[in-house]
Amino acid sequence: MSIDSPSRDQTHSPGDGPHDSPEKVDGRERLGVWLFIGADVVTVGALLFTYLYLRAVDTAGHWMNMWGYQGSLHTYQYWANAAANGTLKNPTLIHVGTVSAGLQWLVAAITVLSALLLWVGEKGLRANKNAKSFSATAVVAALLPVVGIIFTAVLLKDLPQIFVSINDSNTMSYTTYDSAMMALLSSTIFHLVILTFLGLGLSIRAARGVVSGDRWYQVRLVRMFWVWVALSSVVATLITTTITSTH
């Protein structure tokens, strides 16, 4: 490999501070964020694949129906005792029904709203160079996902567990629909927690002057990921609210 004599900007001794311009570093970090988003696309895709696959096979009609006794996590002990005492009558066919579509759409809407808010904040920061007002916008954008987390937790809590007692083996079980929903809702919470962390970080950094009208690159990085999360929540909600029953 032939090597020419270097131009001046290629010479740099380690003690001289950063090697690359902020623009160059930003380009690098943007690619990194795109790649992480790519991996996340596959992850969310695999969760939706799980959902659709279980619905398609509907083994033994268990997508939303199960023979058993309806209970919840907190009453497991009650059911187990009942089973032990032999007081359980024949199991009934329980239809679990779908998770509230309205609440799912509400969470998606909150996520989209927070993404838009951050985007507007970013535009404002770049145009007006007002870090203080951006900091306020970012903190609101960061708190919206917290609301989303609360609603998602409500959805998770409302998934009905079914007590199954076959011969001597007693178990709590979710239908496959509820299982797939549990994984998707957990993924939603995980993403919203990250958004909260990132939003708070931007807000604090803007308040401390680390993020400012001239140094706004990280806002764009966060916004890229934020928009992807909003998009994925819309797509996932669209699928889980329209493609539900197997009949």
Next chain:
Amino acid sequence: MTTTLEHATTMAQPKGGGLARHQNFATAIVAGVVLAWVGWFLGRHLFWNGSDNWSDQVTILTLLGWMLGFWIGIGAFNAPFQWLLGRDNTRADNLYYAGDKQGRMRYWKFTTDHKVVGVQYIIVTMGLLAVGGILAMAIRTELITPGTHFVNQQVYNSFIAIHGMVMILALIVAVAGPWGNFVMPIMIGARDMAFPRLNALSLWTLVSAATVLVGTLAVGGLPVGWVVLGTIANQAGPGMDFFAVAIVIFTVSTTVASVNLITTVITMRTRGMTLDRLPIFVWGTIITAALALYAFPFFFVAEANQIFDRTASTSFYVAAGGGTSWLQANLFWLMGHPEVYVILIPAVAALFEISSTMARKPVFSYRTAVGAMVVLAGLSAVVWAHHMFTAGWAPSLSGPFMVTTELISIPTGIFFLVLVGTLWRGNVWMKLPTVWMFGFIFNFIVGGVTGIYLSDVPLDEQLHGTMFVTAHFHYIFVGSVLFGAIAALAYWFPKVSGRYLNEFLGRLSFWLVFSGVQLTFGAMFLSGLKGMPRRDASYSFAFEHTNFISTIGAYMIMSGMLVLLGAVITSWRSGEPSGPNPWRANTLEWQVPTPPPLENFDVLPVITEDPYHFDETTVNA
């Protein structure tokens, strides 16, 4: 993430001592143990102990405590929280965290220098190979005669699963880990990786995952096979929780590493390092990284579902609840087949590099070779169901998946053409890397040809699930990938240590391992043809002779590997000094001093042609 700040604070002095500067492997273990205990304690009291999920819930919480504590203890969370609070590192801080002036201690810390990470990867790979190798010896010892004597069935079943997964992990990182980190950034003329902290993160998340995976042995093992098919995994004890957590964290490690490798190659190449001048090993690394980025999230979801099943009463893989292990099989193999090429491609790409240097000739058909790797990576994403030909899952898809699978033989064939074509009419320098490369060529043909049998559905309906399959992929993993990894080790060892890997011991090791592979897996083909199933702790007398030969061969492989270990240790301490460019290669990693200084280059080189032109000036350069 810090550079924007650095302009403002270039002159700031390094922040005083601080806890962050005293974090190392020991503090990581202490914090991990403490938080594991906290997790265990909380788990025992938070969850109702009458539930049949209780022990799994406690186990998972304990393991999450261990992971969290380990990462806090090693310092993985420092940077995110500094970022949150707006207190970014100064440049002096960054130099400190890159291990500047810290001697050997830097190998035990969350060090960001890519060369330190590379060496750490060598150590982790050797550790994993040692664990997997010892288990392999136990397995072969059990199989030396029919019946069970050495270990009981339960232990044997655990060993095959843990041997399988540990070795898969070891081979995934065996080439791309050490050399993708140590030499790749220098090869493209970069001062470090694009995201040095993510680099350290990928290494230490791997270490935390590996400890949990090996820890499986301490909690009753994993007697369910390494594929951990959904239905049988539900019968496993806490070992299954260990496995699932280890895999979830491992996928995080590979994702972080892949993002870093790709970004580094795309954005950090020095001036003049155009894509068609890129050393071919660099191509191999980023194609692999792209494939890993696509594949491993499926594994993440497969094992996350498993954790839900075990702790939260879901029914993903529980047939009684409407789940199906075909879902697990699909997710597993959506990862599992691309993963095979994640393992293979870096080894092949390293051999392309080695063949050119050693034959004093350019890589033959450089562009076609790169194209073959890309096509292979692409095809590998659409062949996963060939692992499920006999699962009964979707018989109508057998034909299409057979087509995609067999098309793979075309790019694989090109690998041979490129390797032999590069050596052809060369002046082949028979040093240690070359010797292992010839071993690779021999074994890879055997592994490749037998793969064609297995891709044929009617043949697979006889050979699937037999020792034939085991022999096939061991010819690929041991005979080919491990040989390629050792060739790469022998080739780049002088760059890491400044010394040659001992030629005599290296060759002794080669002959032991090479003959061992032929005996072990050659005889294993015959066992499989005769109809011996895989994963059996015992077998009928019909398979007696071939199994005896396999075991003897396995002992030879082990002794060869021990000789190699001896060679690495003695050569690292007192081998023959090599100078900065012992092979007179043209790629950039050989143009910097040995050991390469922090940040590699004082002056970034400007590239005017690819590294594969050899003339008289390169002989004595």
Next chain:
Amino acid sequence: METSAKKSLRSFYWTWVILTAVGVGLSLWLPRRYMPAAMSNDAHLTMTTMILFSICAAPVASGVYAGALHVLRHHRYRGDGVPPPAPQIRESTKLLTSWITASAILTVFVLVWGLGALAAENGSSSSNPLVVNVTGQQWVWTFSYPGTHVVSDELYLPENREVEFRVTSLDVTHGFWLVNMGVQVDANPDVITTIHTTPDKLGVFEVRCEQFCGLNHAFMDAVGYVVTPQKFSSWLSAQPARA
């Protein structure tokens, strides 16, 4: 110079031819020596395919081996120190296209053969197959014959009649493998999978589990018999009825 290069090339071709001959010999000998006795149409097809693919692979593998050996013999640098530069050959369109064409032709051949064999295995030739229900559980196989009361842990099959196996499992996934018949399919809980085969040779054969299924997986096997149709019906009627 020219002639010695030609000479060494000629030795390359000879090595190739000899190795190919050895490979073809092995292809004809090894499968027949080591594979279990074929007792069904599928097993015969398996054997033929095995031999055919091996013969196809022989020239390819031998070509690479002959090339590697040629390099070892004629292009090894035997001097001291760093070898001098070799001819800087970067491409050979002719070699590349012929290599890719050859491997593509072989692949297409293997594919066409494989798809044909697959169709032959899947195609149901008989309108009246004997149905056998197969149930796997840790760690035994049970066979029942619908329309009769027969439940057995040994598998009896009549000669020359297509059999349809309907396979399921009571617990974990098992692998139902008729070793001498060349067919296998997984036994999954709550799912029925089917395979067909036509036994065409009298004798004893092995039934094994080939999917890892827990503690006693290694011992999960059963004995099968292919008998004449007359013997088969007398065996059926001699079995005690089990509920």
